[in-house]
Amino acid sequence: MTTQHTSSYYAASANDTRLRPALTGHESADVCVIGAGFTGLSSALHLAQKGYRVRVLEANRIGFGASGRNGGQIVHSYSRDLDFIEQHYGSDTARAMGQMAFEGGRVIRDFVARYDIQCDLKDGGIFAACTDKQMRELEAKKRLWEAHGHEQLELLDETGIRGRVGTNRYVGGLIDHSGGHFHPLNLVLGEAAALESLGGVIYEDSAVERVEEGDKVRLHTANGSVTADFVVVAGNAYLGGLIPQLASRSMPCGTQVITTEPLSPETQRSLLPRDNCVEDCNYLLDYFRLSGDGRLIYGGGVTYGARDPSRIEDLIRPNMLKTFPELQGVKVDYAWTGNFLLTLMRLPQFGRIGSNIYYAQGYSGHGIASTHLAGRLISEAISGQAERFDVFAGLPQMPFPGGRMFRVPLTAMGAWFYSLRDRLGI
Numbered sequence: 478m479t480t481q482h483t484s485s486y487y488a489a490s491a492n493d494t495r496l497r498p499a500l501t502g503h504e505s506a507d508v509c510v511i512g513a514g515f516t517g518l519s520s521a522l523h524l525a526q527k528g529y530r531v532r533v534l535e536a537n538r539i540g541f542g543a544s545g546r547n548g549g550q551i552v553h554s555y556s557r558d559l560d561f562i563e564q565h566y567g568s569d570t571a572r573a574m575g576q577m578a579f580e581g582g583r584v585i586r587d588f589v590a591r592y593d594i595q596c597d598l599k600d601g602g603i604f605a606a607c608t609d610k611q612m613r614e615l616e617a618k619k620r621l622w623e624a625h626g627h628e629q630l631e632l633l634d635e636t637g638i639r640g641r642v643g644t645n646r647y648v649g650g651l652i653d654h655s656g657g658h659f660h661p662l663n664l665v666l667g668e669a670a671a672l673e674s675l676g677g678v679i680y681e682d683s684a685v686e687r688v689e690e691g692d693k694v695r696l697h698t699a700n701g702s703v704t705a706d707f708v709v710v711a712g713n714a715y716l717g718g719l720i721p722q723l724a725s726r727s728m729p730c731g732t733q734v735i736t737t738e739p740l741s742p743e744t745q746r747s748l749l750p751r752d753n754c755v756e757d758c759n760y761l762l763d764y765f766r767l768s769g770d771g772r773l774i775y776g777g778g779v780t781y782g783a784r785d786p787s788r789i790e791d792l793i794r795p796n797m798l799k800t801f802p803e804l805q806g807v808k809v810d811y812a813w814t815g816n817f818l819l820t821l822m823r824l825p826q827f828g829r830i831g832s833n834i835y836y837a838q839g840y841s842g843h844g845i846a847s848t849h850l851a852g853r854l855i856s857e858a859i860s861g862q863a864e865r866f867d868v869f870a871g872l873p874q875m876p877f878p879g880g881r882m883f884r885v886p887l888t889a890m891g892a893w894f895y896s897l898r899d900r901l902g903i
């Protein structure tokens with residue numbers, strides 16, 4: 478039986494609840510994609526637009542992973558910003574990655590417009606500063622992004638941010654007018670329908686159990702197989718041990734989200750008068766926004782090693798009330814957890830295994846825009862234009878220290894240190 482979506486607000490308000498069949502028998506394709514999240518479907522859709530015959534194998538349901546559960550916030554650049562990239566990998570790499578750092582959001586807007594995807598897309602993403610130090614960092618971010626050609630940024634002083642976020646928690650912020658938010662499961666479902674309209678086929682409940690490498694790659698599921706010229710591995714934090722070398726370079730982490738009951742129009746206006754989305758600047762950050770039907774969606778918390786906390790609401794509600802104390806009596810209708818994939822350098826990992834298996838993973842918490850970019854770059858590389866893909870593929874991909882047993886405690890200790898630093902404002 479097909480695994481159902483996690484019991485999220487998104488699953489409860491999905492536009493498309495059709496089940497796709499599981500793979501049976503043998504098929505062939507130009508490209509076979511493992512995983513129907515944003516990485517897999519952006520790759521598949523870009524390839525189908527170029528005329529490739531594409532099959533997608535999804536272990537559970539379309540959007541079952543992070544892509545159907547996330548905060549829905551378009552955040553540009555990468556989890557480590559372009560100044561870090563320049564310091565570690567040089568100015569040529571930083572320049573090349575800078576030219577692509579704002580493209581993922583444009584890919585999303587292009588898909589939404591071209592395929593008329595109904596996903597409550599709204600403009601405007603705010604980075605909120607809790608301390609003066611964070612505000613200085615946001616001023617530096619603005620200068621950095623502008624140096625890489627991104628112009629839709631505006632600094633908000635304390636009064637400015639109060640006009641957009643109804644809390645006294647923040648000393649200021651930075652709004653990216655080209656950021657924004659949307660219903661992620663409805664976006665991924667819309668991308669799936671777009672792919673199907675171009676002749677692509679998606680199989681649900683079709684976990685790839687074995688990869689047989691060769692001039693053509695053969696992927697085996699429980700009841701069938703697909704032979705393809707190219708394979709795209711897009712299982713990210715849900716891939717498990719299918720490809721051991723990818724598992725050793727990354728670590729799944731859980732983050733949790735709650736969604737309130739629908740709020741009155743006055744309450745919505747008092748919390749987020751301009752309907753922007755917000756993430757704060759702490760290492761273990763809070764992120765929130767209104768849904769299309771006026772609920773507050775509030776996320777935060779990171780569980781290292783991807784454990785499901787039994788009481789997500791108990792974990793996140795105090796953060797929500799710290800930001801918006803007036804929500805004291807408001808009911809939480811949904812609470813869920815999802816896994817993103819952390820890498821040691823907090824930069825995405827793109828690459829090839831042999832000459833015909835491509836992968837992209839490890840967006841380290843900021844993946845909505847980068848997954849859409851990744852799909853475009855994979856499609857370029859498969860169709861013979863690999864320059865942009867190879868900028869990412871050239872970044873070193875280090876294993877987590879401590880191996881499987883110690884990588885969780887070591888990274889948790891690192892997170893504890895950074896969050897203590899945030900709390901002390903140093």
Ligand SMILES: Cc1cc2nc3c(=O)[nH]c(=O)nc-3n(C[C@H](O)[C@H](O)[C@H](O)COP(=O)(O)OP(=O)(O)OC[C@H]3O[C@@H](n4cnc5c(N)ncnc54)[C@H](O)[C@@H]3O)c2cc1C
Pocket residue numbers: 511512513514515516517534535536537538539540541542543544545546547548549550551552683684685686711712713714715716717719732733734764776814815816817818837838840841842843844845846848
């Ligand atoms: C709770 C949460 C909130 C987040 N909020 C934000 C945010 O606001 N902004 C932002 O930029 N990023 C956010 N992220 C990160 C972002 O959601 C992810 O980086 C992104 O969705 C990853 O997409 P993906 O397609 O690579 O992986 P996923 O969406 O996880 O998809 C992988 C898919 O592969 C399938 N799969 C795995 N193994 C196999 C197999 N063997 N065979 C077949 N299929 C397989 C899985 O079932 C799954 O459907 C958040 C993440 C979480 C968990």
